[in-house]
Amino acid sequence: MTALVTIVIPVFNERAVLPALHRRLAEVLAAAGERSELLFVDDGSDDGSGPWLEALAAEDSRVSLLSLSRNFGKEAAVSAGLDHARGEAVIVIDADLQDPPELIPELLRRWREGFDIVYTVRASRRGESWLKVGSARWFYRVMGRLSAVPVPADAGDYRLLSRRAVDAVRALPESHRYLKGLYAWVGFPQACVTYHREARAAGKSKWSYWRLWNHALDGITSFSAAPLKLATWLGLATSTLAFLYGLYLLLRTLLYGNPVPGYPSLLIVVLFLGGVQLICLGIIGEYLGRTYDESKRRPLYLVKGYRPGADD
Numbered sequence: 529m530t531a532l533v534t535i536v537i538p539v540f541n542e543r544a545v546l547p548a549l550h551r552r553l554a555e556v557l558a559a560a561g562e563r564s565e566l567l568f569v570d571d572g573s574d575d576g577s578g579p580w581l582e583a584l585a586a587e588d589s590r591v592s593l594l595s596l597s598r599n600f601g602k603e604a605a606v607s608a609g610l611d612h613a614r615g616e617a618v619i620v621i622d623a624d625l626q627d628p629p630e631l632i633p634e635l636l637r638r639w640r641e642g643f644d645i646v647y648t649v650r651a652s653r654r655g656e657s658w659l660k661v662g663s664a665r666w667f668y669r670v671m672g673r674l675s676a677v678p679v680p681a682d683a684g685d686y687r688l689l690s691r692r693a694v695d696a697v698r699a700l701p702e703s704h705r706y707l708k709g710l711y712a713w714v715g716f717p718q719a720c721v722t723y724h725r726e727a728r729a730a731g732k733s734k735w736s737y738w739r740l741w742n743h744a745l746d747g748i749t750s751f752s753a754a755p756l757k758l759a760t761w762l763g764l765a766t767s768t769l770a771f772l773y774g775l776y777l778l779l780r781t782l783l784y785g786n787p788v789p790g791y792p793s794l795l796i797v798v799l800f801l802g803g804v805q806l807i808c809l810g811i812i813g814e815y816l817g818r819t820y821d822e823s824k825r826r827p828l829y830l831v832k833g834y835r836p837g838a839d840d
Contacts, residue, residue: 533557533636534565534615538605541575542623550584550591552629560633565837567592568623569609572599585835592837597830603705604829606685610694612834619688626725627686634721635688644690644716647683650725679712680720687711703828766804 535553539546550566557564568591570578578595585591594612596605606620617639621627631648638646685707689697696714697707712718 530561530563531616532563532565532614534567534613534618535632536567536569536606536609536613536618536620537623538569538571538602538609538620539573539577539581539623540571540599540602540605541573541577543573543575543577543580545623545625546577546580546584549623549625549629550588552625553632554588556629556632560636562636564590565592565613565615566590567594567609567613569605570595571602571605572596582835585837588837590837593833593835594831595833597832600829602685603707606707607698607705608829608831610689610698612836613694614836616691617688618691618694619686621686622684627684628723628726631686631721631723638719638721639688639690641719642717643719644693645687645711645714645718647680647687647711647718647720649680649682649720649722650684651722677709677713679709683708683720684725690716692716703826705828766801 535557537549542549553566566588568581568584570581570593581591581593585593592612594608596608600608609620610618617636619632619635621629621632627648635646635648689711693711693714693716696716697710700710700713
């Protein structure tokens, strides 16, 4: 009997694209002759995605439906999918059809060659603004320099994990999860597949720039202490400059006197030092806040319902 392949699909308000997604996944898996489980994770959708998926699960025995109690975010939804996936190979794919299901046979081929993680790298990103593409490229470059664990640049969530890679990721307990970094951290043999990312088939992105910024902070603070070190060096450099400037003012006063009070320069120095202190406190606060969240040990997600499909 061939190995079971689980496709994990996090869903949040994707009702418009779900029929096309299911059709294309079914066609690809049927052509490949794979035993498959389609595990949809409904992350608190309120656009009718939940009822449609329930009806689909009743019709298609391969479909499993995991419904979360509310919207916990994509990282939590993917983690929930990994926790409930039963396959020997697990593929994570977005529901918006930007990641082509037709790439699945190539991912499986590389897995059968012995790779535990097969990640995909986006050669191009259609339908996305230059600002989003540019900021993503910038973030991956910064992350690569700051992180002690190399995180592949321009790699998305679309990837395959072997059973032992899934179990390794599941064993990691943090609640502020940056999954791309966790996939890199667990190690194991990894391979890369390059593809051209399509525009969304329907609907609109749920990732605002504010959410992307917070996601980037999660990635940096989870895998690097460099910002804390930067705050230390910034404080040291500022103190050195302030000392040198004070020495300069002292010598100038002794040699030439000081007929005009230095109120403007004093104000500039005070504001500069205050700004540096606030930046350093903000960096420390980001790490402290995440430590506080981790100490509460709240579950990453709560399940409202789970309907497993057939696994044969």
